[in-house]
Amino acid sequence: MQVDELSRTFAALADPTRRALLAQLAHGSAAVGELAKPFDMSFAAVSKHLRVLENAGLVSRGRDAQYRPASLDARPLRAAAAWIDDYQQFWSDSFDALDDHLATLTDKEKQ
Amino acid sequence: MQVDELSRTFAALADPTRRALLAQLAHGSAAVGELAKPFDMSFAAVSKHLRVLENAGLVSRGRDAQYRPASLDARPLRAAAAWIDDYQQFWSDSFDALDDHLATLTDKEKQ
DNA sequence: TTGGTATAGAACTTATTGGTTGAATATAGA
């Protein structure tokens, strides 16, 4: 790998399929077959995404008969949140508040 | 691009060079030449990284004579922080603390 | 207008990513 923990965490989060997998796992452990259902892609592809999440430390795998249940491990997110929080002042400074508010409104219009 | 805002944000943050660029910009706008100094890479490479950050909405560019100063725009980080914060309970719940501790020990045994 | 400096663009290389399909492995159950 050769790349630092924080980079692996952000890279893992950069894919919407993987974020959706984490969201599912937030409701509890699940096996690959269960996790793959919402996605229009092969089990093998989901298995690969789980491997990426595992390498980022965001999920751990177990064994239950034929199943390899995945479970969420959110700890790496703490460092990611800490990194981002260092920039909070740059979006929450009072002189930015109006800009932020307007941007929020604009974003909502786009949807 | 074809990829959502949050994915672009996380992807932009997944590279340590780009995170370092943002850290520099937190101290104020700077031109490419200035930003490139700490890195052992060509100006063109830094310019490309800035383009990625720009496409993620994290920096905006200006013009000052020959210079193209970049400045930080942290607003996309707010959505990223919000996404991560949904998982905060999974690393801070008191009833998870023991689990976490045990998992850490188990991981260490594996190595 | 000529030259110097800052930056971006274009073309290229190499490595990685995200997907596929088909074979292999692990486990449960008859």
Add this chain to the structure above:
DNA sequence: TCTATATTCAACCAATAAGTTCTATACCAA
């Protein structure tokens, strides 16, 4: 032991990413 189910592995492909070098552009200043 045989078979079905769940998952991973291996090989492959196309697209993207991260870097390079060289060229082009934009601006200032003499």
